[in-house]
Amino acid sequence: MLTGKHLIAGDWVAGAATFASTPAHGPVHEFSVGTPALVAQAVEAAEAAFPSFASTSREDRARFLDAIADEIDARGDAITEIGTQETGLPAARLQGERGRTTGQLRLFASHIRAGDYLDRRHDAALPDRQPLPRPDLRMMQRPIGPVAVFGASNFPLAFSVAGGDTASALAAGCPVVVKGHSAHPGTGEIVAQAIDAARKSCNLHPGVFSLVQGGKRDVGEALVQHPLIRAVGFTGSLGGGRALYDLCAARPDPIPFFGELGSVNPMFLLPAALSARGEALAKGWAGSLTMGAGQFCTNPGIAVVIDGPEADAFAAAAKAALEPVAAQTMLTDGMAEAYRQGRDRVAAGTGVRSLLTTMCDQRQATPNLFEVSGTDWLADHMLAEEVFGPLGLIIRVKDAAEMEAIASSLQGQLTCTLHLDDADTALGQTLLPILERKAGRILANGFPTGVEVADAMVHGGPYPASTNFGATSVGTLSIRRWLRPVCYQNLPDALLPADFR
Template identity: 55%
Template sequence: MNLTGEMLIGREAVKGSRDPIQAINPATNERLDPSYPGGTQAEVERACELAWNAFDTYRETSLEARAKFLETVADEIEAIGDDLIERAVAESGLPQARIQGERGRTCGQLRMFARVVRAGEWLDVRVDPALPDRQPMPRVDLRQRHVGLGPVVVFGASNFPLAFSVAGGDTASALAAGCPVIVKAHAAHPGTSELVGRAIQSAVKKCDLPEGVFSLIFGSGREVGTALVTDSRVKAAGFTGSRSGGLALWKAAQSRPEPIPFYAEMSSINPVFPLPAALKARGEEMAKAFVGSLNMGAGQFCTNPGLVIALKGPELDAFVSVAGEAVKGSAAQTMLTPGIAEAYQHGVDALAGTGKAKEVARGEKGDGSNQCQTALFVTSASDFLNEQSLQDEVFGATSLVVECADQAELEKVAEHVEGQLTITLQMDDADLEAARKLLPTLERKAGRILVNGWPTGVEVCDAMVHGGPFPATSDSRTTSVGTAAIYRFLRPVSYQNLPDGLLPEAIKESNPLHLKRLVDGKRES
């Protein structure tokens, strides 16, 4: 494994000169070589200049060339082999099987976007031919397509060193849209980032694309990130991380002379509603499955079920009792970084310290470093409604059960919760009317609504929405997972009365790309 600790600015490898970051194996607290000195304004300037110079060429690459590039990136990542798995495991503390699965997901979504690019439906071609004889006024020739916004900055996430990182969904969808990408690597896994970054750099060269299509920059703190989102050549950004970090960068992006879209995924506690009939019929089974979802990945998923809302009574008491026993038997797990482990403990202590949340159970204590001890709390609906801090996300395997006196109070709690990535209904046929009454509220609160499943685990497919109202994301109209993610980095352009020789291929009269178009209000087959 040849890691150099260098940034990748276009085709060059560049050594930084600012405070270095160095990965830490969270299972042992061992520092991992090499260190990665941070970039300066000079590296930001160079990366943005290269990206801007590449944009007009890259956005007009043929659909086949761009799709082939995405597939080549996937091939190059797979070609790294076991070195990538070993480094990602060492930097994250995640098990080997999880990283192998995440590599598969990363390469799978790159190939999925290659399919999307080839199909060309994202161009959304619309043609309204000229009607010179129309009365009382003639119509001019109008044609529309989507084009890329421009260079995009992507911030790697802590909890997915591959799938939400250097070549993750934000990068894949931006490249698919025709936008060069500059990645700000996450400080937790710089070695993994370098390996994947070099794979993308190699793919750019193999596909004979402009070097500015991709760059990778390191940096501690927010200086580099802020410099990137405020550079006038950057036209959008994607972020996955904390609410504080996301809001700081969002404010910087909106304070520019030319504000830009900033797509931040930030905070979600993913409520679960066990409805009465389901709770009575299968509460024990449900409780065990809930704790299984809660413990997945030490609770370090943005879709972790951090809130349970149900009617008070013997059925809920039994659910809490069974869940509590499952929590007590939960083994401690290594968290992603020392900082995340410390923040988790602070969050659990803050929840217990409100005086409004009663501890039900704690999991086993771990002997190693940076261990997550599972926790379960219970509170009343009235306390939940009056204590805003009970809604704060605790990033890790902790959940809060909210006991509601009746259906009206349950609906009030549902209305009170903030925007979420997911909301889950556990229901049987007898719960249909209760679910129907809740549904309009849930649709306003979440990007994905589940029935009789658990929110952890996000399918990468056409119909997935991984987004939601604030604070789950900064823009509830979008998704960061699934093929619709490409639309975040596109905008429509209309062409009026351009001669056919000047029109882009996608909207030429002869339709050389064989796209499905909306022509004079009718969809072509």
């Protein structure tokens, strides 16, 4: 059952003011509004919990992560019911996302049990070394302290209350304070109930996890500026993320802000591949563009092709594949309005031609398709900005050299894709070194909307795709965001962390 309250260090706390949820369908619920004072309570409890939680064994933390996954699964039907109401996403999507959420919790449990993430190193003492002896040196990764996490609008489970940021921070030994997203507060509360139940069953300090619901801009600002917060995980818009990033940098003690801010995820269709299977590529692109109403940060919004008959056929096939796609419900009214504004911005761009323009209103989204020359795209930087929704832009370049120029001009991306056949190898070899500097993940002959949760995954990239090009928000490497190396020189065994004894 929903309480409509915040979870602050094990207690469900009401606020003085409330806000109403805005579901796509189903009942409206009232939730307490977050405040800076509640943030302070949650962060101070997290700091109180840190010494004991950071010193727990890896096995104890792994059991906690597994218990969270079990508690979420036990509430699966309730999560799906309210999740579909709040977001408009189909039940199958919510069920799949719940599986991803519990899967990554269990993956981190296995990861910390193995212990490799600690990166333990030992340089034994050399007392007889000349001209100077060497001390005994041991190094390992240690948790940094309380972490702030901002729930994402487009993934109510996998990137929100118990998503990858929370799972990896808890695995590292860092207490977490989550600012829930107001687009799906009921979903967030039920997941928070699961985390709290798991915490109680594992007999952990109540400050290990807190959820502050809703709230205005001052709540997010208070969270990232609280002096006890040591790092921030964020998935959201470029504007909102950049504002929080600047606040983190402006603190008296600047802290890292790990923001995943979006991407246009360009695809480069090389000549032989386009000639051999252009129609199939167009159909696959249309399916990827419209999956989940295009509300994925890895949605491939741009396709780069060399102009000619093959490009004509590709554009016609993409249009034919997109035309019958019905309207889909977007996650919020604000997202739907932003999508319409993005469509209009692209349509007004220099040299842009409309291949498929559709009208949608309220919370609905329908696909749109445009094309532009490489010369005009290079001259209009607004065309390189993300449109969050099912919109595709075909860039027709004159030749391989202009395709390279497009690649070189890109800002940071989460993904870049090469569609190529054997005859395209030379051009692919030319493009790859350019794209390696632009994206965190490079695909061949696929579509980037599926992000595997695995050891080798990188979900991040140079700015503005993310604010820290050396980090990932998906996969086991994401735990490194919440750790720092500590060297222990000549410490007796009794004082060393348990993982070094």
